[in-house]
Amino acid sequence: MEYGKFPSYRPRRMRDGELARKMIRETRLSADDFIYPLFVKPGEGRRDEIPSMPGVFQVSLDMLMPEVQELLDCGVHYVLLFGLPAAKDEVGSTAWDEHGVVQEACRIIRAQAPQMYVITDVCMCEYTSHGHCGKLDESGRVMNDETLELLANEAVSHARAGAQMVAPSDMMDGRVGYIRRALDQAGFSDVPIMSYSTKYASGFYGPFRDAADSAPAFGDRRAYQMDPANGTEGVREACYDIAEGADLVMVKPALPYLDVLYRVKQETHFPTVAYNVSGEYAMVKAAAQNGWIDERRVVLELLTSIKRAGADMIITYHAKDAARWLAEL
Numbered sequence: 379m380e381y382g383k384f385p386s387y388r389p390r391r392m393r394d395g396e397l398a399r400k401m402i403r404e405t406r407l408s409a410d411d412f413i414y415p416l417f418v419k420p421g422e423g424r425r426d427e428i429p430s431m432p433g434v435f436q437v438s439l440d441m442l443m444p445e446v447q448e449l450l451d452c453g454v455h456y457v458l459l460f461g462l463p464a465a466k467d468e469v470g471s472t473a474w475d476e477h478g479v480v481q482e483a484c485r486i487i488r489a490q491a492p493q494m495y496v497i498t499d500v501c502m503c504e505y506t507s508h509g510h511c512g513k514l515d516e517s518g519r520v521m522n523d524e525t526l527e528l529l530a531n532e533a534v535s536h537a538r539a540g541a542q543m544v545a546p547s548d549m550m551d552g553r554v555g556y557i558r559r560a561l562d563q564a565g566f567s568d569v570p571i572m573s574y575s576t577k578y579a580s581g582f583y584g585p586f587r588d589a590a591d592s593a594p595a596f597g598d599r600r601a602y603q604m605d606p607a608n609g610t611e612g613v614r615e616a617c618y619d620i621a622e623g624a625d626l627v628m629v630k631p632a633l634p635y636l637d638v639l640y641r642v643k644q645e646t647h648f649p650t651v652a653y654n655v656s657g658e659y660a661m662v663k664a665a666a667q668n669g670w671i672d673e674r675r676v677v678l679e680l681l682t683s684i685k686r687a688g689a690d691m692i693i694t695y696h697a698k699d700a701a702r703w704l705a706e707l
């Protein structure tokens with residue numbers, strides 16, 4: 379169609395006033411779209427703000443419920459739990475400790491907040507002394523197949539503690555299938571897997587590694603996370619994980635990879651989650667604190683863009699603020 383031939387086509391007519399714009403709005407953001415990452419740690423009375431992530435806190439177990447209640451009050455019903463364990467070792471054995479910090483957090487939330495849906499991050503990097511996402515060989519390389527069993531132990535222990543969904547973020551090959559079988563054998567065939575299928579080796583995870591105390595002690599994660607230059611491989615990674623039994627797939631980070639997010643959603647037709655990561659959050663916060671951008675406007679625009687690109691759900695540290703702002707609109 380040649381629009382020029384229709385002199386009466388005046389898109390501005392539907393931009394005149396909020397009610398007109400709302401009528402033809404294609405993407406609607408809601409608090410139901412958000413998953414909030416929560417960092418839990420041992421100790422008592424701790425609610426420590428993460429310096430590079432203003433407004434985000436590491437909380438001890440006794441401080442968990444006020445945090446959960448605040449989320450529910452804003453209309454956020456999904457949390458993704460990360461643990462800062464009391465102790466770390468070479469193989470990250472506190473990851474599957476029945477009384478580990480994430481396991482206890484699951485029990486607390488499930489018992490006290492039935493309206494909250496609990497997802498757990500499954501990875502070794504918070505639990506290993508070297509900060510890598512799996513078991514190392516003598517040369518310091520992460521061993522793929524030897525790590526699978528550790529991840530499966532962790533996932534099953536989370537499910538036992540009441541996690542309603544597990545989310546492996548380690549990027550070992552074959553881990554979705556391995557974890558699926560382990561969950562099924564342990565009687566958790568109803569627990570879905572949200573796979574961090576398409577996870578890039580990104581510079582945007584820096585603030586998270588402070589928050590979760592999970593920076594690798596040497597080297598980086600490029601031998602297991604994806605090369606930022608690859609888009610088609612990102613789709614392929616999602617397809618492999620679906621074939622292995624993933625219920626939801628993910629693209630992470632979100633903003634530099636909206637093209638990949640669009641393709642994953644279009645090509646898999648699977649529920650697709652975007653992780654708006656710590657560095658993306660930190661950039662917005664820093665600019666807002668300097669008065670350089672309008673935080674509310676920018677955050678809602680970014681989250682709308684992520685949804686428009688294809689995200690069914692967005693994991694974001696902005697969840698509380700965004701949910702409050704949406705309620706005011």
Ligand code: PBG
Nearest residue numbers: 501503547582583586655656657
């Ligand atoms: C664990 C994990 C990471 C993030 C989520 N799970 C860090 C990493 O891979 O180094 C990053 C989240 C964020 O930056 O907000 N593997």
